[in-house]
Amino acid sequence: MEKPIIIFGAKGIAHAALEIFNSHDLVIYGFLDEDEKLHQKEINNVAVLGNPEDDGFLKLVGKKCEAFVAADDAKYRKFLVKLLNERRKVQPINAIHKLAYISTDAAIGHGNFINAKVNIGAGATVGHHGIFHTNATVEHHAEIGDFVQVGAGAVINSDVKIQDGAFIGTGAVVVSGVKIGKNARVGAGSVVIADVEDGQTVFGNPAQVIER
Structure with a gap:
């Protein structure tokens, strides 16, 4: 460049x-x-x-x-x-830290912030304008939408689908196959074992919906 x-x-x-x-x-x-x-x-x-x-x-x-x-x-x-x-x-x-690992088989959009020790696995797809903080993991074949933010140390397991605008808090774990809806929010340290609907906020282990 x-x-x-x-x-x-x-x-x-x-x-x-x-x-x-x-x-x-x-x-x-x-x-x-x-x-x-x-x-x-x-x-x-x-x-x-x-x-x-x-x-x-x-x-x-x-x-x-x-x-x-x-x-x-x-x-x-x-x-x-x-x-x-x-x-x-x-x-x-994109701003991609030298210490990040992105599989040669992953697809990355533009405008993303990818900090140190972020790991994006084989076959994963990452959209545009996301923020991936230190040590976040996106496992193989996960699909990440646009304007998604993933906190430090969070783990997005294989075949997870995260839709546009979702927020995944620090240290959260989203188990394989789960779908996170548009603009949904996952609290720090939560373990998500079931789908989260558009706009919902979940927290805890296992993660439960927080009523507004």
Whole structure:
């Protein structure tokens, strides 16, 4: 990758994304963040230049720079991806740590954040714009949708299907063959042994539905 990278967002996973790109000897042009208090400050010697919606910076994306979206919040992440899709006709790049393992038989979309010691097995499919924290495991033939977040140390076993927007908490285990619905949430440390419907929140061992 020859083009410098603009990181959209300067909080949360933005710091880890910078570390990942630095480890690959890639050039970071700067950060863009909506929080004006961060503007002109530096993160590990890289400046927060301004707002993500500033056309002066946006016009660089695609022609002179690549873009990576580093927003933990799913709604804001979607907003930034849509911004890049519509105004610059580009897709964000992946940030994949050197210490992650991705099978040569796995399929990975674009815009994903994949941290150290993440393991993605043979035949697994990962969609777009996901966040996979340290030590997360996606076993063989699992299917992960778009905008999914998987917490540190979580285990997604073989043939699991996780639909768009789902959240899997730190250390959770989803047993083989289970389906996690759209925008569902699995609490930290939970063991999921049955399907979770769209929008449901489950917690515990075995995981039970939390009524709202």
